[in-house]
Amino acid sequence: MATIKDIANKLGVSVSTVSKGLNGAKDISDSLRQAVLDTAVELGYTSKKIKSLEDGAICIFVENMKIDSEDAFGYDIVLGFRQAAFRSSYDIVVEEIDPEFQEAHRFESYILEKGYRAAFLVGFALQDPWMEQLQDTTVPTVLLDNFIPMNPRVSFVGTDSEEGIDMAISHLVSLGHEKIAFLDGSKDSMISDQRMRAYLRSISHHHLPLDPSLAVYGYFVADAAHYHVPSFMDMGATAIVCGNDDIARGVIDSCRDLGFSVPEDVSVIGFDDMPFAARLNPPLTTIRQNRLELGKCAFMVLQTLMEGVSLSKNLLRPSLTMRASTAMAKPRVMVRRTDSKDSVLHVNPRLYEETLKEQQQS
Amino acid sequence: MATIKDIANKLGVSVSTVSKGLNGAKDISDSLRQAVLDTAVELGYTSKKIKSLEDGAICIFVENMKIDSEDAFGYDIVLGFRQAAFRSSYDIVVEEIDPEFQEAHRFESYILEKGYRAAFLVGFALQDPWMEQLQDTTVPTVLLDNFIPMNPRVSFVGTDSEEGIDMAISHLVSLGHEKIAFLDGSKDSMISDQRMRAYLRSISHHHLPLDPSLAVYGYFVADAAHYHVPSFMDMGATAIVCGNDDIARGVIDSCRDLGFSVPEDVSVIGFDDMPFAARLNPPLTTIRQNRLELGKCAFMVLQTLMEGVSLSKNLLRPSLTMRASTAMAKPRVMVRRTDSKDSVLHVNPRLYEETLKEQQQS
Numbered sequence: 001m002a003t004i005k006d007i008a009n010k011l012g013v014s015v016s017t018v019s020k021g022l023n024g025a026k027d028i029s030d031s032l033r034q035a036v037l038d039t040a041v042e043l044g045y046t047s048k049k050i051k052s053l054e055d056g057a058i059c060i061f062v063e064n065m066k067i068d069s070e071d072a073f074g075y076d077i078v079l080g081f082r083q084a085a086f087r088s089s090y091d092i093v094v095e096e097i098d099p100e101f102q103e104a105h106r107f108e109s110y111i112l113e114k115g116y117r118a119a120f121l122v123g124f125a126l127q128d129p130w131m132e133q134l135q136d137t138t139v140p141t142v143l144l145d146n147f148i149p150m151n152p153r154v155s156f157v158g159t160d161s162e163e164g165i166d167m168a169i170s171h172l173v174s175l176g177h178e179k180i181a182f183l184d185g186s187k188d189s190m191i192s193d194q195r196m197r198a199y200l201r202s203i204s205h206h207h208l209p210l211d212p213s214l215a216v217y218g219y220f221v222a223d224a225a226h227y228h229v230p231s232f233m234d235m236g237a238t239a240i241v242c243g244n245d246d247i248a249r250g251v252i253d254s255c256r257d258l259g260f261s262v263p264e265d266v267s268v269i270g271f272d273d274m275p276f277a278a279r280l281n282p283p284l285t286t287i288r289q290n291r292l293e294l295g296k297c298a299f300m301v302l303q304t305l306m307e308g309v310s311l312s313k314n315l316l317r318p319s320l321t322m323r324a325s326t327a328m329a330k331p332r333v334m335v336r337r338t339d340s341k342d343s344v345l346h347v348n349p350r351l352y353e354e355t356l357k358e359q360q361q362s
Numbered sequence: 363m364a365t366i367k368d369i370a371n372k373l374g375v376s377v378s379t380v381s382k383g384l385n386g387a388k389d390i391s392d393s394l395r396q397a398v399l400d401t402a403v404e405l406g407y408t409s410k411k412i413k414s415l416e417d418g419a420i421c422i423f424v425e426n427m428k429i430d431s432e433d434a435f436g437y438d439i440v441l442g443f444r445q446a447a448f449r450s451s452y453d454i455v456v457e458e459i460d461p462e463f464q465e466a467h468r469f470e471s472y473i474l475e476k477g478y479r480a481a482f483l484v485g486f487a488l489q490d491p492w493m494e495q496l497q498d499t500t501v502p503t504v505l506l507d508n509f510i511p512m513n514p515r516v517s518f519v520g521t522d523s524e525e526g527i528d529m530a531i532s533h534l535v536s537l538g539h540e541k542i543a544f545l546d547g548s549k550d551s552m553i554s555d556q557r558m559r560a561y562l563r564s565i566s567h568h569h570l571p572l573d574p575s576l577a578v579y580g581y582f583v584a585d586a587a588h589y590h591v592p593s594f595m596d597m598g599a600t601a602i603v604c605g606n607d608d609i610a611r612g613v614i615d616s617c618r619d620l621g622f623s624v625p626e627d628v629s630v631i632g633f634d635d636m637p638f639a640a641r642l643n644p645p646l647t648t649i650r651q652n653r654l655e656l657g658k659c660a661f662m663v664l665q666t667l668m669e670g671v672s673l674s675k676n677l678l679r680p681s682l683t684m685r686a687s688t689a690m691a692k693p694r695v696m697v698r699r700t701d702s703k704d705s706v707l708h709v710n711p712r713l714y715e716e717t718l719k720e721q722q723q724s
Contacts, residue, residue: 167512310679
């Protein structure tokens with residue numbers, strides 16, 4: 001377990017400065033105190049001041065998400081939550097569970113059994129057994145990227161997809177792109193739905209032509225990018241926005257297989273800014289979800305819920321991380337054509353027509 | 363100025379209990395400590411622990427909103443903010459300003475001049491001079507009911523209009539209503555726009571017929587209710603949802619003038635749950651915005667912004683306050699007809715058609 005000396009070494013300050021930071025002494029700056037506290041959590045330092053288990057710990061339930069290394073999506077989310085909680089001296093427990101576990105234990109009974117006072121759920125899907133039980137739980141609960149209507153004890157925390165997608169489209173428009181395709185994630189996900197709506201609105205907002213064959217959901221097709229990129233290129237797309245960085249990685253590979261260079265022939269933008277995004281070839285321009293901030297924000301929302309204030313939806317600002325996968329648009333000659341588009345899962349016609357109408361009337 | 367004795371009297375506890383609450387002693391319960399702190403703020407007690415002005419106060423700027431009595435819309439918002447801030451020992455200043463003041467002082471210069479560290483703005487309109495300046499301010503700022511895109515230092519706090527309007531419609535549907543009209547606020551307000559969209563979505567969600575002449579904006583017509591209620595009644599509406607409680611008050615008066623009883627002939631629902639809503643005749647059923655919680659939530663979001671976490675949008679849960687202005691639907695015979703509907707400001711045709719299409723396809 002980390003000692004005060006470890007924290008001092010990592011920060012390059014004296015042991016007494018670390019002590020001051022941990023004890024809330026007034027003669028060090030706010031930002032230094034914050035750095036001391038954050039580093040303490042990162043290194044696993046446990047203070048005597050942590051509230052005992054009798055007061056009830058807060059449990060972070062993780063499903064279907066890696067949290068074990070700095071490269072994992074959930075690592076910073078859990079770290080940010082712990083860092084924010086440490087300042088308020090809450091004890092935090094992390095449990096990795098699966099749908100079978102949820103079948104075997106009712107959410108509220110399990111919370112009671114373990115004596116938890118509140119919960120933060122990350123990586124859950126809408127069809128998970130606990131999601132339905134959350135509709136009437138009285139346990140203060142924060143969900144990452146999932147929303148439960150009407151229950152005042154449950155809050156949603158996520159990144160503002162609408163602003164993020166608009167940042168991506170605006171960046172491409174500023175580079176002269178007009179034919180911008182969107183390869184989204186799974187059709188069943190709330191987040192994919194939000195990003196698709198955001199894409200349609202932003203395209204319309206920039207007075208670009210809306211073309212439903214440029215906006216598709218990718219998840220159900222095993223290798224989404226290889227399936228869709230050829231038809232995007234046939235349609236003359238000069239840029240492809242992706243529902244996340246994994247999809248973008250596949251899109252870059254597909255472009256290369258088809259003989260197109262990224263970003264010379266086609267620009268590619270991801271969503272998330274996963275650690276691997278910087279190491280792709282070319283390094284990926286992407287919309288950043290600040291996962292450390294998401295974790296901190298989740299704790300702050302949970303603390304507010306525990307004080308009896310019923311927050312509903314809380315969105316974090318995204319930002320654009322500009323790397324080398326986007327460049328000025330270059331007119332492109334059509335190079336190939338295929339006809340095998342029968343099972344492509346296009347944008348919902350309703351969404352498309354709504355936005356088209358909006359565009360015509362604005 | 364209030365003393366510890368005043369706080370003790372108001373709560374009916376001993377002076378030593380109040381001292382314990384103010385000093386964070388461990389041998390009183392969390393909820394009692396919270397009550398002590400909240401009452402201290404309500405009575406204007408000032409602790410020595412408040413951070414000095416050298417650290418910079420947080421300023422609540424109030425425009426175009428009454429905060430001076432418990433009946434005023436802004437009173438609880440300011441109180442909730444102060445109560446939440448008191449626990450973190452921040453000094454709070456309230457300044458009531460107007461558009462001329464904003465013309466005379468740039469936002470950021472004024473903040474600098476006064477040494478404020480952060481700001482909470484309530485009652486501002488989108489066309490106010492400071493709104494444009496907020497697009498690139500670096501001052502941590504929270505806005506009630508207004509949204510500034512893209513600036514990571516500015517957050518929006520409000521009540522979830524979509525859930526609120528859906529609660530109102532669901533309540534009416536459970537009472538057997540099918541012809542439900544909506545008299546919204548000003549067409550230029552972000553909040554009115556959200557509530558109109560929410561009305562259309564909820565009507566569609568409940569598979570009720572959408573009729574554009576039942577959904578109108580009211581603000582521009584001097585006496586909105588008297589202008590619109592006759593045509594709602596001609597159309598056979600058995601319930602009227604209103605954009606706020608003031609509109610609902612006018613609607614109740616109009617119904618009475620036309621010879622209809624509320625709720626026997628027509629049910630009326632407001633939005634906000636202002637203190638006067640309970641004293642109307644009949645007492646108004648309304649969607650409650652918990653203004654004390656809005657204030658607390660605004661402080662929590664501002665504190666999070668000050669810690670460098672960029673929150674974007676934060677919505678509070680509404681609730682339904684059921685009183686006597688709603689009742690079971692009763693089939694109604696048409697009693698009058700007018701033709702003077704020329705200058706009625708109906709729902710935006712685009713919004714209406716979007717929702718109609720959504721309904722047809724679902």
